[in-house]
Amino acid sequence: MKSMRATHFRATATPKFPRLRAPLVFGGLLVLLVGLLGRSLYLQRIDNAFLQEQGSSRYSREIDVPAHRGRIVDRFGDPLAISTPVKAVWAWPDQVVATPDQLRALAAALEMTPAALNQKLAQGGDFVYVKKPVAPEVADRAAALKIKGVHDETEYWRYYPGGEVMSHIVGFTGDHDVGQEGLELAQQSWLGGKQGSRRVIINRRGEIVEDVKSIRAPQEGRDLALSIDSRLQYLAFREIRAAVEANKARAGAAVMLDVKTGEVLALVNWPSYNPNNRIRATRDKMRNRALIDTFEPGSTLKPFTIAAALDAGKVRPSSIIDTAPGTLTIGRATIHDAHREGALTVEQVIQKSSNVGAAKIALSLPAETMWQTLSATGFGAAPMTGFPGEVSGRLRPAKSWRPIEQATMAYGHGISVNLVQLARAYTVFATDGELKPVSLLKVDGAIAGRPVISADTARAVRRMLEMVVLPGGTAPKAQVAGYRVAGKTGTAHKLEGHSYVDKYVSSFVGFAPASNPRLVIAVMIDEPAGGQYYGGAVAAPVFSSIMGAALRLLGVPLDAPIDNVVLPPDGTDLREET
Amino acid sequence: MITRINLLLLAALVVCALSLVTSRHHARKLFVDLEREQTLSRAYEVEFGQLQIEQSTWAMPARIEKIGREQLHMQLPATGRIEVLDRDRR
Numbered sequence: 001m002k003s004m005r006a007t008h009f010r011a012t013a014t015p016k017f018p019r020l021r022a023p024l025v026f027g028g029l030l031v032l033l034v035g036l037l038g039r040s041l042y043l044q045r046i047d048n049a050f051l052q053e054q055g056s057s058r059y060s061r062e063i064d065v066p067a068h069r070g071r072i073v074d075r076f077g078d079p080l081a082i083s084t085p086v087k088a089v090w091a092w093p094d095q096v097v098a099t100p101d102q103l104r105a106l107a108a109a110l111e112m113t114p115a116a117l118n119q120k121l122a123q124g125g126d127f128v129y130v131k132k133p134v135a136p137e138v139a140d141r142a143a144a145l146k147i148k149g150v151h152d153e154t155e156y157w158r159y160y161p162g163g164e165v166m167s168h169i170v171g172f173t174g175d176h177d178v179g180q181e182g183l184e185l186a187q188q189s190w191l192g193g194k195q196g197s198r199r200v201i202i203n204r205r206g207e208i209v210e211d212v213k214s215i216r217a218p219q220e221g222r223d224l225a226l227s228i229d230s231r232l233q234y235l236a237f238r239e240i241r242a243a244v245e246a247n248k249a250r251a252g253a254a255v256m257l258d259v260k261t262g263e264v265l266a267l268v269n270w271p272s273y274n275p276n277n278r279i280r281a282t283r284d285k286m287r288n289r290a291l292i293d294t295f296e297p298g299s300t301l302k303p304f305t306i307a308a309a310l311d312a313g314k315v316r317p318s319s320i321i322d323t324a325p326g327t328l329t330i331g332r333a334t335i336h337d338a339h340r341e342g343a344l345t346v347e348q349v350i351q352k353s354s355n356v357g358a359a360k361i362a363l364s365l366p367a368e369t370m371w372q373t374l375s376a377t378g379f380g381a382a383p384m385t386g387f388p389g390e391v392s393g394r395l396r397p398a399k400s401w402r403p404i405e406q407a408t409m410a411y412g413h414g415i416s417v418n419l420v421q422l423a424r425a426y427t428v429f430a431t432d433g434e435l436k437p438v439s440l441l442k443v444d445g446a447i448a449g450r451p452v453i454s455a456d457t458a459r460a461v462r463r464m465l466e467m468v469v470l471p472g473g474t475a476p477k478a479q480v481a482g483y484r485v486a487g488k489t490g491t492a493h494k495l496e497g498h499s500y501v502d503k504y505v506s507s508f509v510g511f512a513p514a515s516n517p518r519l520v521i522a523v524m525i526d527e528p529a530g531g532q533y534y535g536g537a538v539a540a541p542v543f544s545s546i547m548g549a550a551l552r553l554l555g556v557p558l559d560a561p562i563d564n565v566v567l568p569p570d571g572t573d574l575r576e577e578t
Numbered sequence: 579m580i581t582r583i584n585l586l587l588l589a590a591l592v593v594c595a596l597s598l599v600t601s602r603h604h605a606r607k608l609f610v611d612l613e614r615e616q617t618l619s620r621a622y623e624v625e626f627g628q629l630q631i632e633q634s635t636w637a638m639p640a641r642i643e644k645i646g647r648e649q650l651h652m653q654l655p656a657t658g659r660i661e662v663l664d665r666d667r668r
Contacts (some may be wrong), residue, residue, distance in 0.1 A: 035597045066620075071627075077631050078634055079631065082630055083623055083627070084627045161631055161634035162634050162638075163638075165639075165640075207610050207613070208613045209606040209608070209609055209610060210609055211609070231639055234638075234640065238640075386613050482660075483659075561662075562656060562662050563658070565657065
């Protein structure tokens with residue numbers, strides 16, 4: 001019975017399933033299983049980046065490794081430009097939620113007036129710097145107020161301890177510490193650091209516990225040593241500034257070169273600007289006139305004409321040139337001397353700066369020969385200092401010279417130069433005829449120059465240039481106590497459009513000590529308007545004070561008695577035009 | 579015999595595993611220290627830069643000249659008051 005019932009039960013408990021139900025369910029489960037397997041395979045093997053990243057972000061981070069910009073230092077290693085991290089406090093004005101009290105506290109923390117702060121925030125918009133740069137401690141105090149919408153970030157800020165004295169050479173950096181002017185721009189790839197990054201593992205307190213790998217090694221910026229001597233630079237700056245102000249001039253510049261190495265020891269311009277605070281820096285003030293502006297040099301070019309003639313054997317220092325009656329007519333043009341002289345020796349042509357004499361000497365030369373000398377001394381070609389925007393000046397090819405042009409070029413008109421070029425060209429007289437390469441970067445040891453004129457010619461011209469500063473010459477005011485000085489004045493009419501106007505560029509280029517020259521200094525004063533405009537009256541005294549102080553500072557042995565300075569009686573100054 | 583060796587190996591394994599954990603921990607601690615020192619060294623570098631700026635600001639020739647002239651009343655002697663000593667002529 002029992003079994004019967006069981007049998008019965010079994011018979012009744014076994015329902016009649018549709019025939020395909022089991023395979024279908026099995027198939028369905030199989031499909032789901034395959035789907036799951038496929039999905040997991042997909043996530044594990046194929047599209048695993050997202051999950052990997054999510055996973056690793058729980059314990060690892062990619063962090064930036066900062067690299068700072070290299071310093072710029074002077075020849076003794078004193079800093080001229082240094083980057084240091086500062087904070088910038090910025091805000092989203094739309095999102096700032098703060099009580100007036102909080103804002104007052106923020107203003108106090110940032111050392112600004114509440115009104116100035118409100119003005120910044122009232123500008124609206126997305127983003128505004130509340131203040132930058134601020135010292136990290138100050139930014140921390142501001143951050144401690146926890147005002148919504150006010151943030152801070154770290155960035156590098158470049159400081160220029162040399163200020164306006166150095167600004168024209170060093171230049172400055174713009175946003176993100178990238179060079180924008182001067183050597184900061186020219187040497188960007190040397191100075192600039194490249195930020196690196198690395199992947200690390202952090203613990204729950206946010207401390208780094210392990211380096212996983214370096215993604216990019218940081219590349220620190222390298223230091224750049226300039227040829228500039230800070231003390232001489234300041235000295236030259238002080239004198240140029242004083243001279244520009246005393247002569248009510250538009251601008252002035254001076255360049256000092258080391259004769260042995262061709263290094264630029266000082267290069268100054270006035271007007272100048274402070275690179276740490278460029279609010280009032282106009283384009284005009286930022287111009288490095290000594291390198292990116294050209295001018296007609298005037299008489300400072302005469303020694304090169306004479307050197308060309310001496311080298312070609314056309315004249316000797318004692319040859320007589322008749323400059324009477326103080327004028328020379330070529331075609332329709334007439335050349336004038338500022339003061340009438342009669343027969344002059346070649347030496348006296350330089351000493352008294354006679355235009356007629358120089359023109360006559362030039363005309364005795366083939367144009368090609370004169371061009372050769374001028375071109376070989378670096379005129380018409382950029383001085384290759386690597387300074388951005390340096391100009392080459394203008395020296396036209398000899399074939400296109402007409403006689404009048406050759407004559408005016410003899411005394412520095414119809415040719416244009418920059419001040420560094422002019423100073424460099426004088427190294428051929430300061431050495432025994434070698435043109436030195438110029439460098440704004442520090443050079444180790446003496447540098448060989450390129451021979452341009454014969455040693456005899458160089459010595460002969462050097463003697464003539466020494467006569468210029470003696471009584472009877474155009475520049476007694478260039479004399480320096482205790483040292484023999486050689487140099488040449490220039491007073492050039494300025495060219496405006498196509499005609500010469502009654503505005504002048506006064507210049508003096510010279511070197512000392514004459515017995516064994518160490519320094520070449522070129523001084524240029526643009527449009528002196530203080531009554532005096534002759535190079536001997538305006539530029540020569542500047543040369544003298546810079547040269548005297550510089551030689552003293554460098555400890556150069558005296559080569560003349562200390563009471564060697566002999567000034568002619570007042571009113572008997574010899575003047576020159578061009 | 580085999581069981582005993584296995585037990586010995588198990589014990590060695592446990593010891594090794596534990597020492598791995600401790601040395602790993604130790605390494606991380608050292609690494610944290612290293613990081614801290616490196617951060618410190620960067621901070622000192624920054625401070626050095628700032629001190630250099632400060633030094634060169636104090637040592638500006640313009641400032642030194644001003645102090646020399648105004649506070650110490652220094653001046654260049656006139657030419658007539660300079661005596662030149664010649665080292666070669668004793």
